[in-house]
Amino acid sequence: MRAPFDDLVTRHGPAILRVCRAVVGWSDAEDVWSETFLAALRAYPDLPDGANVEAWLVTIAKRKGIDALRAGARRALPVETVPDRGIRDPEPDAELQTALAELTPRQREVIAYHVLGGLPYAEVAEIVGGTAAAARRAAADGLARLRRIYAAADSDLWEAHRG
Missing domain, CATH: 1.10.1740.10 (RNA polymerase sigma factor, region 2, helix turn helix motif)
Incomplete structure (x- = not known):
């Protein structure tokens, strides 16, 4: 036993x-x-x-x-000061912020979630509401708007250098 x-x-x-x-x-x-x-x-x-x-x-x-x-x-060990070894956020790009401000809030969100975050349109649609097709359309419209803004800025810059 x-x-x-x-x-x-x-x-x-x-x-x-x-x-x-x-x-x-x-x-x-x-x-x-x-x-x-x-x-x-x-x-x-x-x-x-x-x-x-x-x-x-x-x-x-x-x-x-x-x-x-x-x-x-x-396991992480507690320290008094954290060493600065991480990736620093770049200074905000004023031109990019201006361009993003010209997008609708929905376009900004969809671009952030799909283009930057890598989420499929179906998941983006669940987050922002609507359908995957609507999210795809908002992203396409937003990206087209950004391309036009940056194309205009590039042509202005080109003209300034040619002058």
């Missing part, structure tokens, strides 16, 4: 806690110890009779400790 699980915790708990401390250190040892015994509790009914319970628990603790170390390596 198999011993009740709480007898295993009482008998082997201190040794497993020492193993956890050796694997992950004192700060995370109790969490790993808890994870070890939760996993053991789930697997205990399937443990073969006559198995070396302490070795089985040590193996679980070792694996849970490795999992905790890997998770810790991926």
